[in-house]
Amino acid sequence: xxxxxxxxxxxxxxxxxxxxxxxxxxxxxxxxxxxxxxxxxxxxxxxxxxxxxxxxxxxxxxxxxxxxxxxxxxxxxxxxxxxxxxxxxxxxxxxxxxxxxxxxxxxxxxxxxxxxxxxxxxxxxxxxxxxxxxxxxxxxxxxxxxxxxxxxxxxxxxxxxxxxxxxxxxxxxxxxxxxxxxxxxxxxxxxxxxxxxxxxxxxxxxxxxxxxxxxxxxxxxxxxx
Numbered sequence: 345x346x347x348x349x350x351x352x353x354x355x356x357x358x359x360x361x362x363x364x365x366x367x368x369x370x371x372x373x374x375x376x377x378x379x380x381x382x383x384x385x386x387x388x389x390x391x392x393x394x395x396x397x398x399x400x401x402x403x404x405x406x407x408x409x410x411x412x413x414x415x416x417x418x419x420x421x422x423x424x425x426x427x428x429x430x431x432x433x434x435x436x437x438x439x440x441x442x443x444x445x446x447x448x449x450x451x452x453x454x455x456x457x458x459x460x461x462x463x464x465x466x467x468x469x470x471x472x473x474x475x476x477x478x479x480x481x482x483x484x485x486x487x488x489x490x491x492x493x494x495x496x497x498x499x500x501x502x503x504x505x506x507x508x509x510x511x512x513x514x515x516x517x518x519x520x521x522x523x524x525x526x527x528x529x530x531x532x533x534x535x536x537x538x539x540x541x542x543x544x545x546x547x548x549x550x551x552x553x554x555x556x557x558x559x560x561x562x563x564x565x566x567x568x569x
Contacts, residue, residue, distance in 0.1 A: 345449070345450055345451065345452050345504060345506060345508075346450045346451075346512055347450055347451045347452070347508075347512050347513075347514070347568060347569060348451075348452050348453070348454070348497070348500050348508040348512060348513040348514070349445060349451060349452070349453040349454075349514050349516060349568065350453070350454055350455070350456035350480075350481075350493075350496050350497075350500075350513065350514065350515045350516065350526075350531070351453065351454070351455055351456065351457075351477075351516050351517075352455075352456060352457055352458075352515075352516060352517030352518060352519075352522050353455065353457045353459055353464055353467060353468065354387075354457075354458075354459070354467075354518075354539070355388070355435075355517075355518035355519065355538055355539025355540065356435070356438075356516060356517050356518045356522075356536055356538065356539065357434065357435060357438050357442075357468070357473065358432070358433065358434055358435060358438070358467060358468070358471055358473070359431060359432065359433055359435060359538075360426075360427060360431070360432050360467060361427075361429040361430065361431020361432040361433075362426075362429075362431065363423060363426035363427045363429060363432055363467075364387065364423070364426075364463075364467075365382055365383075365387065366422070366426045367419050367420075367422040367423040367426045368382055368395070368396075368399065368419055369381070369382055370418070370419075370422035370426070371415050371416075371417075371418030371419040371421070371422055372399065372403070372415070372418075374418050374421075374422070375414050375415055375417075375418040376403070376405060376415070378403050378405070380402075380403060382399060382402075384402075385398050385399065385402065388518075388519045388521070388539060388540045388541070389458065389489060389517070389518075389519030389520065389521025389522060390458050390489065390521070391458035391459075391460075391483035391486070391487055391488070391489055391492075392416070392419075392458060392459055392460045392463060392483040393412070393460070393483045393486075393487040394458070394483075394487050394488075394489075395458075396412055396415055396416065397487070399415075400412075400415075416460065416462075416463075419463065420462050420463060420466060423463065423466050423467070424466060424470065427466070427467065427470045432470070432471075433471075434471050434473065435538050435557065435558065436538075436557045436558060436559035437557060437558035437559035437560065437561060437564070438473075438558055439473070440561060441558055441561060441564060442473060442476045443476075444561065444565075445476075446476055452500055452503075452504050452508070453476065453477065454477055454478070454479045454480045454481075454496055454499065454500055454503075455477050455479075455480025455481065455482070455496070456480060456481050456492055456493060456496045456515055456517075456522075456525065456526075457480065457481070457482060457483075457492075458482075458483050458489055458492075458521075459482060459483060460482050460483045460484050461480075461482040461484050464480070464482060478503055479496070479499040479500055479502075479503045480496055480499065481493065481494075481495035481496035481499065489521050489524070489525050490524060490525050490528045492525060493515070493525055493526065493528050493529035493531065494529060497513065497529060510529060510530035510531050510532075511530075511532065513529070513530075513531040513532065514526075514531060514532050514533070514534055514568050515529075515531045515532070515533050515534070516533075516534045516536065517533075517534075517535065517536070517539075518535065518536050518537070518538055518539030518540070518541060518546075519539055519540070519541055519546075520541065520545075520546065520549040522535065523535055523546070523549045523550070523551045524549070526551075532552040532553075532568075533551040533552050533553075534551060534552065534553045534554070534555065534567060534568065535547070535549070535551040535553070535554045535555075536554070536555050536556070536557060536558055537554070537555070537556045537557065538556075538557050538558070543555075543556055553567045555567075
């Protein structure tokens, strides 16, 4: 294998139609009896743990490990129903790219996401994509997004029994946080304009490449190979 692809989830592989925020609001009400809006919290590119801490801070909830786990359990319980909405979809070209990468003998692919592992599994399994990823780095590993890259690279090496050089590793995401996360490990970065940032905004953060979306498979493979 010559190439390692590390994928972000939300805004890169899938759109959830606001399911994550609604599931968090449901958990907030079901677990703590608090009925409040989370619209003023910037979710993009953050880890689940960071987001939960921001929610706790906004509503003056005690940020204990037990409270975090109960809140996350409530979120995961609410997520499947919230994903059943017309806006939840696989983004253009993604399904085809993941299948093509799996069929190639020179490509490994994993996740590098701010989701905790269980939440990532629920989201991707809803669309039949979870099976593509045997390893990854998640918010379970660290609250800080920039800490996750080394975990993903280590697990890729452990899973495949080889070392992936930084210049043959691509971090693919839709936010400036994904670009920064890739830069920490010396990886190459591909930013896609399918999340909350425009192509111009992403380009200002200096990724190695920018695409409006992943619909053009030929353009994608030309870039990463």
